[in-house]
Amino acid sequence: MIQKKFENAAKAVADMQDGATLLVGGFGGSGLPSYLVAALVEQGAKDLTVVSNNIGAVSDGVAALISNNQVRKIICSFPVGPHADDLIERLKKGTIELEIAPQGTLAERIRAGGAGVPAFYTPTGAHTELGEGKETRTFDGQMHLLEHAIKGDYAFIKAHRADRWGNLIYRKTQRNFNPVMATAAKTTIAEVNEIVEVGEIDPETIVTSSVFVHRLVQAEAQHEGKVLVNE
Template sequence: MIHKKYENEEHAVADIPNDSTVLVGGFGGSGLPSRLITALKENGATGLTIVSNNIGAVSEGVATLISNQQVKKIICSFPVGPHANELIEYLETGRVELELVPQGTLAERIRAGGAGISAFYTPTAAHTELGEGKESRVFNNREHLLEYAITGDYALIKAHRADRWGNLVYRKAQRNFNPVMATAAQTTIAEVDEIVEVGDMSAEEIISPSVYVHRLVEIASQEERGKVQNG
């Protein structure tokens, strides 16, 4: 088993090319891999398709990539927040394409991608504008829409702790979109507060096995780790 470690976030995202599909974890600011997002902005890759729950409830969110004109398409549930007006302008001028997906459907499309399930039916959004033009079938006298799985070239995720093999433990609300996104990308890059030795974490607390994690970036100083553990 190869130990996985990158010295900094810039190195970890340096090879993300133009026109990549990037899954970005987090729910608002909870579990947001903000350092990796900033590094991707500095990387300068353009034509990105970003899959995320929202575009950025905090300044370090996906909205910074949109403002930097790196995004051609955003697939999300909540295109709202401080940068909503800017996104609307980009949509109206055709600079960014938006695919709006109900939150549960978004999570399931990503989970399906990680599980190798190509598509599935769901009643969510049937008989609404979001369901227009989609294939549908009736199950148990209820209309269901066909939804396709989502996978990514890269996933940028946030976890609390990793061992050097890449097994991940999440802290509280970090366990939102991050675990499913870890399974659905060809290359998963995890921003973590702390990297520990193999065996220092209990097998029962590991949520994302190392087989899904390809790169690790440790971001917290010793003082910051104490704040995380005590706060």
């Protein structure tokens, strides 16, 4: 019988190794797999390359990994916010590397990674500092930049409901970077509010197929009735 549910987040992230590339879903606090991130802080894997839309928006997001000296490089589109001061200080000291990607480009690089497309051209960022040093090509008289796909060793994603096979549906704005990140990692770990039996989710509502999901963690079993801020 297929069973992907782990007892808790700590066990789900226990095998993560130093130097891994990690995709973290969410848009600010919305759709953030906060229990998985917290478990990784406790687990302590270091020299991580973290791919996330933003850092610093909430204290229990990627900012927690940075503050715990676990991140070597961050790839994101929005490296500012109330908790970004730590990142700025580390950038000044040269202890962390930052790669900024326009939001749509970041999403497409991840989607391409999941689709097996190694690279693509886009006009976004051309003639700006973000395009410096990148290969260019002109289409229809307009300059385009060559952008490379992003793939992860792990993806932490947040969904609303899963069946025990790992088919996922999302609640409202949880459906941001989470679905594309699920496709682009060797091991996708989904933090969900509820896990049901196979057949209890209408197949027409499934957004992420079970083939992309390797591990499940039920968030509600870990917060003892407290309301999640990122639902």
